[in-house]
Amino acid sequence: MSSLIHNLARFLEMNRDQYLWHAISVVFYWYIAIAIHDIFFHPLARCPGPWISKFSQLPNFYHAIKGDRHIWIWQNHQIYGDKVRIQPNEVVFLAPQASRDIYGSKANVRRSKSYEAWKTVKEANTILTIDPAAHARKRRILNQAFTEKSVKHATEFVSVHTERWIDLISQEKDITTDDGWTRTRNMSDWNDWLVFDILGDICFGRSFDIKEPGPNPIRVMPRLVIKHVQMFYPILQSPFMKFFVWAKPKGLDYLLKLVTPQEVKNYYKFIGDSCKSEQDSRLDMFHFLCNARDPVTNEPYTESALRGEAAMLIVAGSDSTSSVLAGFWFYISRNERAYRRLTDEIRTTFTASEEIKSGPKLASCVYLYACIDESLRMVPAGPSELAREVLAGGATINGEHFPPGVVVGCAPWAMGRNELIFGDSTKFRPERYIPSETTGISVEDVSRIKSYYNPFLIGPGNCAGKNIAMAEIAIVIAKTLFRVDLRAVPGEDLGAGHPSMGWGRRDENQYQVEDAYITVHEGPMLQFKKRMV
Numbered sequence: 001m002s003s004l005i006h007n008l009a010r011f012l013e014m015n016r017d018q019y020l021w022h023a024i025s026v027v028f029y030w031y032i033a034i035a036i037h038d039i040f041f042h043p044l045a046r047c048p049g050p051w052i053s054k055f056s057q058l059p060n061f062y063h064a065i066k067g068d069r070h071i072w073i074w075q076n077h078q079i080y081g082d083k084v085r086i087q088p089n090e091v092v093f094l095a096p097q098a099s100r101d102i103y104g105s106k107a108n109v110r111r112s113k114s115y116e117a118w119k120t121v122k123e124a125n126t127i128l129t130i131d132p133a134a135h136a137r138k139r140r141i142l143n144q145a146f147t148e149k150s151v152k153h154a155t156e157f158v159s160v161h162t163e164r165w166i167d168l169i170s171q172e173k174d175i176t177t178d179d180g181w182t183r184t185r186n187m188s189d190w191n192d193w194l195v196f197d198i199l200g201d202i203c204f205g206r207s208f209d210i211k212e213p214g215p216n217p218i219r220v221m222p223r224l225v226i227k228h229v230q231m232f233y234p235i236l237q238s239p240f241m242k243f244f245v246w247a248k249p250k251g252l253d254y255l256l257k258l259v260t261p262q263e264v265k266n267y268y269k270f271i272g273d274s275c276k277s278e279q280d281s282r283l284d285m286f287h288f289l290c291n292a293r294d295p296v297t298n299e300p301y302t303e304s305a306l307r308g309e310a311a312m313l314i315v316a317g318s319d320s321t322s323s324v325l326a327g328f329w330f331y332i333s334r335n336e337r338a339y340r341r342l343t344d345e346i347r348t349t350f351t352a353s354e355e356i357k358s359g360p361k362l363a364s365c366v367y368l369y370a371c372i373d374e375s376l377r378m379v380p381a382g383p384s385e386l387a388r389e390v391l392a393g394g395a396t397i398n399g400e401h402f403p404p405g406v407v408v409g410c411a412p413w414a415m416g417r418n419e420l421i422f423g424d425s426t427k428f429r430p431e432r433y434i435p436s437e438t439t440g441i442s443v444e445d446v447s448r449i450k451s452y453y454n455p456f457l458i459g460p461g462n463c464a465g466k467n468i469a470m471a472e473i474a475i476v477i478a479k480t481l482f483r484v485d486l487r488a489v490p491g492e493d494l495g496a497g498h499p500s501m502g503w504g505r506r507d508e509n510q511y512q513v514e515d516a517y518i519t520v521h522e523g524p525m526l527q528f529k530k531r532m533v
């Protein structure tokens with residue numbers, strides 16, 4: 001007792017420097033204790049993975065800043081195998097069963113807390129709702145905007161915008177040469193403009209018109225959305241993520257609003273105005289959202305929830321579609337054989353561009369859909385893992401039990417490059433999706449790869465817009481290749497790998513992207529020539 005009083009007295013007599021020194025020591029020993037726990041006693045202690053990642057989030061954070069987490073995760077699978085501990089509390093998997101166990105309808109998981117950090121308004125939209133019951137309720141309402149009827153209406157807008165887009169990309173000849181090819185087009189920009197215009201139209205009944213020539217304040221939006229996501233993504237992959245989520249409703253959101261660029265405010269104003277105007281005059285998706293009711297409670301969306309969902313649709317549907325299209329243009333313009341086969345298929349199936357619309361004729365273009373599947377594999381909409389947190393009771397993943405609180409996931413970039421499933425996984429080879437005696441590919445081979453790799457995800461959080469996205473991509477590609485020839489601009493390699501780029505990025509025939517939860521992409525640079533039809 002006397003020594004306790006003695007120590008207390010000494011503590012009270014310390015000066016400021018000594019207090020500081022003691023505080024640093026306490027933090028240091030606390031961190032060492034946690035590190036020892038994480039390395040030796042954590043439920044994931046026996047999972048293989050980079051040594052530092054066992055007790056620190058710094059490697060994960062570092063790669064999020066560099067934008068190459070997807071490559072880092074793929075490298076770790078190469079080194080450590082099917083199961084890798086990439087953060088003290090997180091494991092990623094490559095095995096086929098793992099993806100079903102994590103994302104399937106029976107999985108005892110929810111979206112991880114990092115999703116909450118994206119919230120900009122009080123009420124989360126569907127994709128940011130992490131509570132499974134609340135998510136299911138929102139999803140039931142949202143599904144009513146994605147019925148067969150609404151998808152059919154949506155594809156009509158897709159056709160109109162695509163025809164105009166092809167007019168624009170195929171005009172303006174390159175005046176430095178006399179070979180009839182157009183000026184160089186950065187397809188990432190052109191895809192963004194097209195997809196944004198389509199989404200504006202199908203979500204709000206108002207096109208953003210950013211593909212049209214001339215000044216347009218909304219044209220910067222696709223890039224701004226990407227920049228915004230790129231800025232936040234490292235925070236969500238950092239040791240500060242929990243603090244960030246905690247601080248947002250306590251004033252941080254207010255501060256973030258103050259530094260929001262004016263263009264972003266204009267964009268939200270556009271969405272707000274669109275939500276208010278002529279909701280019933282057109283069968284756009286907003287019309288379906290406005291009229292949607294929860295089938296159980298019969299409740300409609302509240303006004304702010306409606307606005308949140310509409311804004312989400314633009315974000316969820318724009319970069320995803322644009323990046324897959326960018327990947328497609330990259331690979332098709334560098335693979336003469338695939339280009340010839342695809343253009344032959346499209347140009348013999350249709351006799352006029354106006355004929356190209358959703359329906360049996362388009363569905364009969366087997367090679368077109370194989371090319372789309374292959375592009376979705378090579379360039380996933382989100383290259384790194386879609387993180388899920390194990391709920392009370394734990395979860396069995398690939399035959400192994402994981403306790404509540406652990407974060408798990410599968411990373412599409414690494415899955416798409418799994419050589420055990422795809423063999424020549426770095427090759428753009430659409431034939432792998434077509435059963436044929438000539439190539440020796442059986443129906444079972446195709447269903448094996450399709451059940452392994454699900455670009456639109458499976459289970460309760462899968463992509464609500466899958467049917468629209470597939471129809472949109474098919475129509476854009478088919479109409480474009482029907483009306484124009486295209487080529488990669490000689491000597492231009494924007495988006496391509498390079499020997500100087502290091503492990504996982506050296507192959508010049510592979511399209512390179514950055515990871516920011518979404519897929520950040522540049523190029524390819526293409527030229528077009530109108531066909532005489």
Ligand code: HEM
Nearest residue numbers: 126127316317320321324381386456457461463464465469
């Ligand atoms: C090639 C294009 C697309 C791909 C590959 C894709 C893929 C995905 C994936 C993987 C998710 C799950 C994300 C997560 O859990 O973090 C998702 C969610 C979602 N996607 Fe897509 N998507 C595409 C296009 C679209 C389009 C065009 C729309 C709508 C117009 C859309 C609407 C949604 C919505 C609403 C969700 C959230 C679903 C939920 O939380 O229940 N997507 N998408």
